[in-house]
Amino acid sequence: MQLFKNNSHLNTWTIEKAKEGDRRAQKAIYDSLSEKMFAVCLRYMGERSAAEDVLQDGFVTLFAKLDTFSGDGSFEGWARKIFVNTALMNLRRNDVLKDTEDVSEARSISSEAPSAVQDLGYKELCAMISSLPPGFRTVFNMYVIEGYAHNEIASALGISEGTSRSQLLRAKAMLQAKILERKK
Numbered sequence: 416m417q418l419f420k421n422n423s424h425l426n427t428w429t430i431e432k433a434k435e436g437d438r439r440a441q442k443a444i445y446d447s448l449s450e451k452m453f454a455v456c457l458r459y460m461g462e463r464s465a466a467e468d469v470l471q472d473g474f475v476t477l478f479a480k481l482d483t484f485s486g487d488g489s490f491e492g493w494a495r496k497i498f499v500n501t502a503l504m505n506l507r508r509n510d511v512l513k514d515t516e517d518v519s520e521a522r523s524i525s526s527e528a529p530s531a532v533q534d535l536g537y538k539e540l541c542a543m544i545s546s547l548p549p550g551f552r553t554v555f556n557m558y559v560i561e562g563y564a565h566n567e568i569a570s571a572l573g574i575s576e577g578t579s580r581s582q583l584l585r586a587k588a589m590l591q592a593k594i595l596e597r598k599k
Contacts, residue, residue, distance in 0.1 A: 425490055434481050441478060448491065449474075452498045454541075458556050459502035461545045469505055473498040499561060503571055506553055535594065543593045551586035558583050 425447050432440035452473060456466035477497050484493050535543075544552060553572065557563040558579070563571070568579040 427486065430481070430484065430486075430490060433478070434484075444477075445474060448494055451491070452494065455495060455498045456502055458541065458544060458560065459499070459506065459553060461547070461549065461552055465505070469498070469502045472505070473501040476501055499557075503553070503557075506549060507572065509549075535597075539597075543590055546593070547586055547589055550582050551589060554579055554582035555586035555590075 425444060429440045429443050433444050449470065453466060453470050456469040456473065457463065460466040460469055477494055480497065484490060544555065547555060554568055557568045557571070558565070565576045565579040565583075568574075569576045572579070574582075
């Protein structure tokens with residue numbers, strides 16, 4: 416029996432064998448997901464060594480919780496939540512939002528940014544996101560990339576919704592400044 420139906424999606428048989436402890440199936444899952452999940456970890460952690468640690472912890476958690484995957488929805492989506500939560504736990508442990516404050520008014524974002532963004536490559540934009548301060552980067556990733564609502568972000572990070580909104584606006588403003596500076 417094949418471990419994969421095709422190169423991009425894990426099949427049910429592989430997942431079931433991994434649940435039973437089959438090392439080849441677990442390696443197939445690791446090989447299939449590690450590159451994408453490393454990108455998720457790197458977006459949250461901002462540096463390679465921290466992202467590698469979170470990736471390792473994420474796979475330990477994934478394999479420990481594999482029997483909780485019900486088969487409803489995408490396996491990759493289920494796994495992504497594990498890696499995001501692992502990164503968030505790491506960030507909370509390091510208290511990345513300790514110096515943030517709830518600011519009701521943040522700078523507005525200029526409309527010049529969209530044309531400047533079109534000139535950016537994916538890697539350059541990812542590098543700019545990674546260079547944001549941890550609190551800004553975390554909220555930006557959760558809201559813009561992962562699609563969390565401010566109330567969900569606030570709950571996950573132990574901050575107020577106002578702080579989440581403020582961090583997002585500040586992250587956007589900082590990214591805009593970096594993009595416009597690059598354009599000069």
